[in-house]
Amino acid sequence: MSNTQELDKKYVLPTYARADVEFVSGENATLVDSNGKKYIDFTSGIGVVSVGHANKLVNEAICKQISNLTHTSNLYNIAPQAKAAQKIVDTSGYEMQCFFGNSGAEANEGAIKIARKYGEINGEVKRYKIITLQHSFHGRTITTVKATGQAEMHNYFGPFPDGFVYADTISDIEGLLDSHTTAVMIELVQGEGGVQPQDKKEVQALAKLLKSKNILLIVDEVQTGVYRTGKFLASQVYEIEPDIITLAKGLGGGVPIGVVMTSLKDVLSAGDHGSTFGGNFLSSTAACSVLDILNELKRNGELQNTIECFNEKLDIFFKENKKLFTKKVGIGLMCGLRTKDGDILNKIISNAKDEGVMVLKAGKNTLRFLPPLTITKEEIDEGFNSINRAVSSL
Known part of the structure; x- marks a missing residue:
């Protein structure tokens, strides 16, 4: 040993x-x-x-940044964070804004909070239910464990937050929608669930249905995002425009980072959400360098x-x-x-x-x-x- x-x-x-x-x-x-x-x-x-x-380019960018500043907190403006957000949004082609955290689980927590507040302030009744899929994986926090549609992962850690409903397949989701449903959260290719891609036509039909019912579509791209599927987002492969997208893993090239991006720019306000470390000079500088490298490889x-x-x-x-x-x-x-x-x-x-x-x-x-x-x-x-x-x- x-x-x-x-x-x-x-x-x-x-x-x-x-x-x-x-x-x-x-x-x-x-x-x-x-x-x-x-x-x-x-x-x-x-x-x-x-x-x-x-990677030499990422290492050089990080070394240059940390010789000046590593962290100041989100109480102040952070230039590389703003640049990283611009690169993410511009590359996605969607009209969105970003919140930076430290992991995929945190990104998904942010997505859930946005969806819950949206459901609270829009509609005649409180909308809080979020539908996810069996065999899904959304993180290791108490809430994202409950969002994960794998029963064996729920052992020992309850009681959990209420409001998560599991569908066997994409086509089963419609039958589970009710007046309290605020969002559907899916992976377009389930990673931990067995590298299982969803059917493109079913996903497009779901996106259209949810839009007609004013129910949010959250796409967990923690593993599929940042060119893993060939395009910047798997959402682009599936030709849909979700309301909320989460990213992590490949975005920082090894430096912990998580992002929730959304078109719902006015739902969260100051004090609703936060992160001490999220998007600091170190992680957002790494993300900018990674995006520059991969955007060029794609181009x-x-x-x-x-x-x-x-x-x-x-x-x-x-x-x-x-x-x-x-x-x-x-x-x-x-x-x-x-x-x-x-x-x-x-x-x-x-x-x-x-x-x-x-x-x-x-x-x-x-x-x-x-x-x-x-x-x-x-x-x-x-x-x-x-x-x-x-x-x-x-």
Whole structure:
């Protein structure tokens, strides 16, 4: 047992089933552990390190900023926060404003508060109910755990805030709407629920229905946002315009950040919501740099080339291993392979680590791939060579 493992076991609460590896450095999609072994990272820190590990442009921007200021609080104007908000809104193409927090769960908490206040001040009765989907995942706070449509995640932590209703599918939502419904909250591609994309026509029909009933549509883009699906937002892929969108993960390139953006500019007023750390000089500077890098990759076509290259390799891998997998799922660089059972999935992840490639689990039987959006062709090739070795004995 290493010194780090000893300290972790003694001083850190055991809320994670950690893999037996300690990373000490990285470059783009390549990680190096404490023994000097290299790994190709097909996880990007669960979709966070969107522009790769130790990105020089992001690091330079952060170093320049923190040599002047790291934090002053939201009691004062923060130039990089205002610039980050402008970049997010302009890139989205939606007429919105942003609130900055520190995580996806905080962004979703903000979305829920906006929806609840909107329901309170608009309508003849108090509207507070929010409909989410079974197998959804919206965060780890008490409220976002309750918003999550996975019953096993509700164990031990109640009582919860009232007002969350779960629909089995998109098409089931209409039958659950009532006079107290203020919003519907969905992921366009369920991440933790198994990399499951929603049907585009059903989503568009839902958006139209909700608009006609003055019910808000919240889209949780914590994992799908910031070009993960090929466009800046999955909402753009689905050709809808939600009332509220949440972002986090890939926006900061590894620096904690969360954003709730909304067209409802007049619902919250001073004092209704806040964050001590949210959107400070450090995190918003990182976000500005990440957005500049990814906007250019999108503009010059490199992002699309990377998506096509990765998916071509994944298609080949799937076709050559149909004894293990039943289906390829996902959009862009948010991909998954359904395994025939959970035991196979666990063996693949373990073997992959041994062979020098990091992959993820989603749901009960999905092998999930979330590589950095800057991953090179050489890193893609090396990663798939490693994962082919990992499954050769299964």
